[in-house]
Amino acid sequence: MEMEIRTTSVRRKAKTSLTVKAAYILLVLLSVIMIFPFVWMLLSSLKDATQIFKLRFFPEAPTLENYRYILSGSSKFPQWFKNSVIVALCTTASVLFFDSLVGYALAKFSFQGKKLIFLLIVSTLMIPTEMLVIPWYAMARAMKWVNTYWGIMFPGMISAFGVFLMRQFMQTLPDDLIDAARVDGMGELRIFLTIVLPLVRPALATLAIFNFIGNWNAFLWPLIAASKPKMFTLPVGLANFSGEAGSDWHYIMTGAAVAMAPLIVVFLLFQKQIVRGIAMTGLKG
Amino acid sequence: MTLKARKTITAYAFLAIPLVFFLTVRFGPMLYMLAMSFTNWSLMRKIPAFVGFSNYAKVLSDPVFMQSLWNTARYAVFGAPLVIVISFLIALMLDTIPKGKGAFRLIYVLPYITPVVAVSWVWRWMYQPPPIGIINGILGALGLPAGEFLNSTTQALPSILVVNVWVELGYCTTIFLAGLQTIPREMIEAAQIDGANGRQILGKITIPLLNPVILFLTVMEGIQFLRIFTQVYNMSMQAMGGPLNSTKSAALYIYQKAFMYFEMAQAAAASLILFVIIMSITLLQLRFFDRKLSY
Helix, strand or coil: CHHHHHHHHHHHHHHHHHHHHHHHHHHHHHHHHHHHHHHHHHHHHCCCCCHHHCCCCCCCCCCCHHHHHHCCCCCCHHHHHHHHHHHHHHHHHHHHHHHHHHHHHHHHCCCCCHHHHHHHHHHHHHCCHHHHHHHHHHHHHHCCCCCCHHHHHHHHCCCHHHHHHHHHHHCCCCHHHHHHHHHCCCCHHHHHHHHHHHHCHHHHHHHHHHHHHHHHHCCHHHHHHCCCHHHCCHHHHHHHHHHHHCCCHHHHHHHHHHHHHHHHHHHHHCHHHHHHHHHHCCCCC | CCHHHHHHHHHHHHHHHHHHHHHHHHHHHHHHHHHHCCECCCCCCCCCCECCCHHHHHHHCCHHHHHHHHHHHHHHHHHHHHHHHHHHHHHHHHHHCCCCHHHHHHHHHHHHHCCHHHHHHHHHHHCCCCCCCHHHHHHHHCCCCCCCHHHCCCCHHHHHHHHHHHHHHHHHHHHHHHHHHCCCHHHHHHHHHCCCCHHHHHHHHHHHHCHHHHHHHHHHHHHHHHCCCHHHHHHCHHHCCCCCCCCCCHHHHHHHHHHCCCCHHHHHHHHHHHHHHHHHHHHHHHHHHHHHHCC
């Protein structure tokens, strides 16, 4: 009896170790597929105009000339890079402030109409961006916001997803702390800024990272809101540049690498928060 | 002033600007577009006139719109299940390995966080015909015939779809992994002691318990593929959704109607048709899963 149990458990162990090995092999193969386009982009960006058309894996004579061109004053990439930084940072700052403010009001105050307001805000999550760009454009034209930073940013100044996230977090805060501050005679805005906000720092970090990534990558609205190359964000600029570059693939791949670089840095710095955040929900609006 | 009054006033003071925002930048535009879809609205005309359903009729009788809806359906019907099945298998594999789970997951998530415009152009470069496209180079080295990929009316749509699958895999895998972690180990161990094999555990425990996750991802990915725009814009010649409209999605059709042909009212009608389709499919998915898989 004991023997029998031992042999089945040995057999099971042998079988699991085989499964584990097979899993590792498949996962490594898959990793190659996932990573390969990035590697190929990087290698292509190190080749010059003639090397790029020779189908060799590694560049014969790696050169940074493409990067020098893309990042120089004769290309518009530095301007687009600047635009993307401005847009991503400003919208993220606004989203952090307003979303936590709304989340706090909805989590920690009881008042008439609270449920309705929450439902109203969350229901906007169901309206995809594609449905709104036409009226937004009409609005931006009427207000003379086309080709301005504000025009690119205004639809993303508050995020319903962020409101939802912050409300969830705020609900876990103890009421006593806030009430004690009130008894001490502290003003409501000061309570929010000096007591509540520091307590929800992890949630703010997640929201900030996600919002930054989402805005950095956004394409459809920035494409419509800016028609002057000077106001393009990086994705719009890259699409425009690549469409006109024809067969200058070495420049296109370098531009793609430049557009990705900040995100890869953010990703490597905040990988834990990003993976945790994704598990909470997605980042595409 | 009572505490209650003070709290109400504070709450509304905090909510004032955001409420104005949601009303003017979300609900207002939606209603405005609905109203304009029944007029001959264009950016040039000062006062639009009511034209009934004629924009809807025009759009629905446009063979290009029908083609774009059909393409959109193909993106969603093939893309969403593909992403979900593959990412589920990846998550199961990641769940069995003792070490390196985090590193693999990191690699799989990378395409999801990088700009879609950039990866679209990288893939477009890889899809180039021989002798410059790397994928055709690899096919050639393996003795396989070259693919036309983005230049073919039959291969272009699957080629773009594959890129979106590649992008979305990491997201779905992460969600599945989080779901798998909620399944109690004891439950699986108890089943193993009772002699259940791997397939039985998968079919009787893992999948039923993951039902809410599968539902969530089906809805999310369904919507994601129905909205496909950036990939098509960047991977087709002149951003036209070609060759011969074979990759044009509904979102790209709407964009072109509005911002290339300036037919704003027709574009508004087309957007609302797409919106209704997305909403009804989402509701259908919710009902289907409710009946079929709930325990």
